[in-house]
Amino acid sequence: MSKKPTPQPALHKVIMVGSGGVGKSALTLQFMYDEFVEDYEPTKADSYRKKVILDGEEVQIDILDTAGQEDYAAIRDNYFRSGEGFLCVFSITEEESFQATQEFREQILRVKNDENIPFLLVGNKGDLDEKRKVTLNEAQGRAQSWGVPYVETSAKTRDNVDKVFFDLMREIRSRKMEDNKMSNGKNKDKSKRKKLKCTIL
């Protein structure tokens, strides 16, 4: 409870994106509280924050769990703007959710204006392998084309749950360090990034 004299630990802002019902909240709650929620309750926008030890260093993770429903598509832009890293989740049992990741990826790149934004493609519901609709190859192929890692998880069994969050945080951290270094390099790199973005669009 008492305030530590040490400086506030670094804060990494993670945003969960993906279609409705793919298990974003389940992943989040599993990561945060080690609990699995069976019943489905659409999320609007939930916020979580806790301290974790990342490679022996205390950091804070802030998770914004967004709504998958299209109703809320309009307000996503606003959320995305504050994110430092994204977990783009789809359900391996639902083809449409996999397709939708493309849209999310585009929206994020548009909003963040940065191709190298920390980003993980997450195929959830790995425990339901018998109902798989999206093949591993398919998913890995897309991840490769984006230049991002692909991880399959299971919120129910907690398979790879910590891994996706920690991997993302590591990326965010290294990205931040890179940015700090590059503050000497000034705008050079930024303009480069801008260019890249233009080609994609």
Next chain:
Amino acid sequence: MPAPVVTGVSPKEGPPGTRVTIRGENLGTKQNDILGVEICGCDCTLSTEWKSPNKIIARSGPGKGRGQIIITTASGRGTCTVEFRGYFERIGPLKESAVWVEEASPIGPGPWSKGTTFHIEDPLGLSVEADDTKKLPEDDLQELFPGCNGDLSSEQFSPGWFLLQHHQSTSFDDLRVGLTYLKRKVDGHKEGQLTFLKGNVSSVMEQLEVLEALQAAFQKDVEDFGNDRTKKIVDAIMKSKQEGKVLFDGVLKGKEKADRTRNALGVLQRFRFLFTLPAAIDRSMQRADYDAIISDYSRANNLFGKTEVNLFKKVLAEVKLKVVDIKNVLKTKLHSMPTTLEAQKKIIRNLVQLEYDGDPGWEAINVHVKYINGQLNECYKFHMTNLEKFSSPDAKSKSSKRDKNMEKQNSITERVDCIEDLCDIISLLLPELWSLGQSYFSGDLYMKPDQNKLAEFKSNTLACISEMCRLVRTSIGQGKSPLVGWFPHCLQCLRSVAAQLSQIPHDPLTALIHHFRMECVKSVLVNAAEQVNELSAKENWNQIHEPNYGLITQLPGLFKTSVNTAVTTLKGSALQKEAKEAELFDSEPLQKEAGHLVLVIFNNYKKVMEKLSANGEEEQSFTVSQMGASTYRQNQTTLSWEEKLLCCVCNVKYSCEVVLPDLCKSASAAGLPPLDWVMKESAASLGELRSQLEYMYKEAKSDPLVGTIEPSMYIGHFDWDTDLPPRGVRPYANEIIANLIAVHAQLERCCNWMKDTALTQITETVTEEVNRLILCAARMSNQGAMQAKLDITALQFALANYTSGPAQHFLGEALEAIPPLSKADEKTVEELLENYKTRMHLQLYAFSAKSK
């Protein structure tokens, strides 16, 4: 157990009443562990549901903006790492809401039309075409789709119309995208409904429960009361209505009766009032409460003035008789003085109200005038009788001088008192009269004034003032004004009266004041003259050294002080010109008169000095020394007459050159007319006095001196025909020189400026005498001639500085008369002379320095 920490919130924002899932650590182990939940500063403890130590659910309160979620459990007040944002949602007609939003209808031109205008989004999610010009005219649309329109909320909505109206130039692709959007939206809506129900399940369940309870209650009522459940109530209402009517009728009847009784009582009361009126009037009379009588009387007149009933007429007549009595009483009151203005005005008002058929205001004024005159005369008479008391027995008994003085003083005080009292009367009563008159003529006295009487009123007022002035004038008394020093005081009294009457015409008073001012000047100046006359008694011969004027006494100072006092007194009273007062010395004769008065003062002063200088004349022979030795100041305190004389001379000179101009200047500055001629005249007469005194001094000095020469020349049977050779200067010559030294000393001390002329003249007379004596010598031996020559040359040498032409001549003649001497004798004489000079060196030193 550590304090709770909130690490998660779902959702992180929402309107009031949002069901918020709060996750964290140490959130208690049971529902009762939760002591407090705060969302955005709003207490939400009551709506809190404990789920697990990691999760509770609460509903947000009306907090607005970002805020923390603070959980308090037995282990303390918690912290929070996340934030909740509360906002207020606007509920539109198409927006589902699980809570009742507003009492008023949310549709129509109700309350929310004045807020944001309701804007229907494009259902295809496409931007509405901005270009109005391309739009199809309404008539064409009407033709294409008869009986339809493009309003989304209308039943006759026609999609074709809508598309043509809003998306005429939208591309097909775009329209397709719009369609998918619309589809998705519809799907979402369906799913959303489910979501919505899920989200608000407790509300919905509550509503259902209420509905069920209502239905159950209704069913029970049907069982209990049959199908027509209101019949019993209707019967009861009808019955109570009838009963109420009965009751109300009773009340109405009672009220009617009461009203009638009250009316009757009122009438009776009125009659009773009339019958008791005479008695009431009597009572009020005793209390002198005329206002009450008047109001009663007018009330009775109003009520019964036109009555036909004989009894009432009779009583009324009685009342009227009483009123006549009252009028008479009031009239006598009005005529009785003294009384206050207020009381008088009240009586006048009462008389007017009682329809008095005179002019009470005018009567009051007359009474006032009469009263003032009466008071004035009474006061005057009272003081004059006192005055007579003082003077009459005095004349008979011929008491001592001091008593007489006392009497005189008393009579003066009496006169002054008289004037003061007269002033008081006027300044007290006249303003009252005036204000009464003012109120009368301005119509403040409750009646129409008779303006014709205005002139009469004014003349009456003036007459009062005139009367007062006349009495004041007579009280001054005749002959040599007996009030002398009191004039300034009286003047002040009169002036204060004038100030009091400044609003009222008071010409006679102004004239009187002018007269007083004149009298005041005269009396003060005469008084000053008298004081100056008595200055001689105050001379104490204390000498003061005044550079350039020699030794003077305090006399000029005293004189100056007394005149200045008089001038200051005048300056403060008569000479001070107050507003509306005329110039005092506006004519030549008046100026002359004032000047003469001043001249009298100065002349008196001159007389005083004359008197003082003459004082010691009888002691003259005594004070001058018989033999050369000076009797210079035998006594330290008393001065010799000659010294006094010298002081007087100095005084005169000082007064003439310093005091007089000063006085004239200050007098003119104080406001007296120019006094140049007075000063000139006084200066002339003082100059005369001075030369007279100077002459007296010289005479006084030279006469005894000359007288002593002959005796002392022949002292010891000396004969000019002597055969004794001269041994030195003879005593007589020495005595002459010694005496002159004494005179010189006196003058040097007292009156330096007179030294030269006085000594020269004395020397002249002395040399004349010496000359006469030498010429008279019958025979002169050689030795005698030597002696004479020695004596005369010694004199010549000693007095050289004060020897004028005639003196030179006298000495020369004397020398010639001496028989010629041989050379040897001449030498002897010269030797003796040198011897003399050396011996007398110190004595002669006094003469050597001629005064500057």
